[in-house]
Amino acid sequence: MLKIFTLPLVLYFSTCAAALSANAVCVDLKQKSGFSFEGTLSYSIFVGPPNYEDFRKGDSPEPTYILKLDAPICATGDEFLNPSEPFDKIQVYPADSGTTGRFLSRDLRRLVGKRVVVEGNSAFGAHTGHHHASLLLPITNIAIPFDPTKGYGTAMTTVQAFYMALGAANGNEASKFVVSEKRSSGAFSANAITNQFLPNSRVFY
Numbered sequence: 001m002l003k004i005f006t007l008p009l010v011l012y013f014s015t016c017a018a019a020l021s022a023n024a025v026c027v028d029l030k031q032k033s034g035f036s037f038e039g040t041l042s043y044s045i046f047v048g049p050p051n052y053e054d055f056r057k058g059d060s061p062e063p064t065y066i067l068k069l070d071a072p073i074c075a076t077g078d079e080f081l082n083p084s085e086p087f088d089k090i091q092v093y094p095a096d097s098g099t100t101g102r103f104l105s106r107d108l109r110r111l112v113g114k115r116v117v118v119e120g121n122s123a124f125g126a127h128t129g130h131h132h133a134s135l136l137l138p139i140t141n142i143a144i145p146f147d148p149t150k151g152y153g154t155a156m157t158t159v160q161a162f163y164m165a166l167g168a169a170n171g172n173e174a175s176k177f178v179v180s181e182k183r184s185s186g187a188f189s190a191n192a193i194t195n196q197f198l199p200n201s202r203v204f205y
Helices: 001-024 099-110 157-169 171-175 190-204
Strands: 025-028 035-045 060-076 087-094 115-120 135-143
Touching: 035 087, 035 099, 035 135, 087 099, 087 115, 099 135, 157 171
Parallel strands: 025 060, 087 135
Antiparallel strands: 035 060, 035 115, 060 087, 115 135
16 A cells, blocks of 8 residues: 555655745856845854764854745755755855954844845855855845835835936926925925936935
């Protein structure tokens, strides 16, 4: 009876694995630069050398920052990663060991537990005991992602609309977002905005 179910089960799990890989977005690691990922940042201390087993037995601690992605991805172009095996964790660390790296280390500590966007270059697959996620990324920047919904119900939406009108070179539309007492004449009137602000509107971008 066991033999009867063995083949269907193998086919089922093979199909599931293939479907998961097909749905995952694959990153080409051969491009080397311009990598950007968004997820939740966490901090863990892993067991390090010499035996990678137990701190209490003399193995050194390895503090590590891990970015947990919302959905699994896969990667191509690296001998240590199988494109058919998706993953959802990336080990991140400052790419620079100088002043920039110290600022990034500070930001990493500050942003633990938060949703962040990281940018970096030269991502690679894990291949030593010091690597604690499938993909490693030396980062050049980390930030809180912009959330447009934070402006809902606040004056921020008015400011956004004003600058959008400036960006569209439309003084009449921009003046609509200025209080009526100031838009009828003076620096914030439609004509003044058109003549004075729009030629220099590039400063807002």
